[in-house]
Amino acid sequence: MPTHARERLVAAAEKLFYSEGIHAVGVDRLLSESGVGRASFYRHFPSKDDLVVEIIEGYDRRWRAALEEAVQAQEGDPLAVFDALGKQFAAPDFRGCASINAMVEVADPESRAYQVAVRHKHSVIAFLAGLLKEAGVDGHAAMAERFMMLMDGATVTALREGDPAPAGNSKEIARELLGWPADGA
Structure with a gap:
């Protein structure tokens, strides 16, 4: 403590x-x-709102650092983001994405907490775009947006189902979007 x-x-x-x-x-x-x-x-x-902002900012820093570390461990493979999600989804205390949860609860796009949560998503998209660019993906910025949609959808589905499988399913969809061969193919 x-x-x-x-x-x-x-x-x-x-x-x-x-x-x-x-x-x-x-x-x-x-x-x-x-x-x-x-x-x-x-x-x-x-105010409590100031504490909420502090919590979301801390979540952003820790979550992105963990994501970057997971991707680096797999030599910069953009699809590694889905493996990292799968590990998070399997945690017994998994309750979804703190930023999505905050946006839903706060529900006021003008509030600082909402804006910090949105910035988190934009930072992740920028990270994804960089990964995809490094991997030589044409249209890396648009693909990063698609990856974010897959990640957010997988997160909500994993929470709803209580199962980490949506991470792997989203990884396969992302692989198909990239036109990359399946593992072992």
């Missing part, structure tokens, strides 16, 4: 917002779970 109040608040919020939802978790619950007092909370975060 982190020792500083800000770290305890962030750790509690990350866990609770992801497992239970942003709106379902009030400030009192955050204070109780983190062991932080109300005055300390507001010293670190002027």
Whole structure:
């Protein structure tokens, strides 16, 4: 358990917002779970919305770093993003994409939290476009958008079904879009 109040608040919020939802978790619950007092909370975060933004930004950094590491481990193969998703989907605490969850819950495109979640998706698309360009894919920017749609669809389907299989299914669709041969072919 982190020792500083800000770290305890962030750790509690990350866990609770992801497992239970942003709106379902009030400030009192955050204070109780983190062991932080109300005055300390507001010293670190002027509002719960500021804490939500902090959580989404942290999720973005960690998620993209893990994705990049997974792709590097497979020598830059753009299809490795789906293998990375499959591992996430298989985790017992998988509750979907924190950014998608935040966009759905916040539902106000003008809010900072919503905009941070959208920026996360744009950053992933830019990463995908770079991978696809490096792999020599014509129309890499448009293909990156398609990959993102497959990734988001796989994420929601995996959550709905409680099964990591949508990652592999999306990988095969992506392979077909690229016109690349199937594994072992």
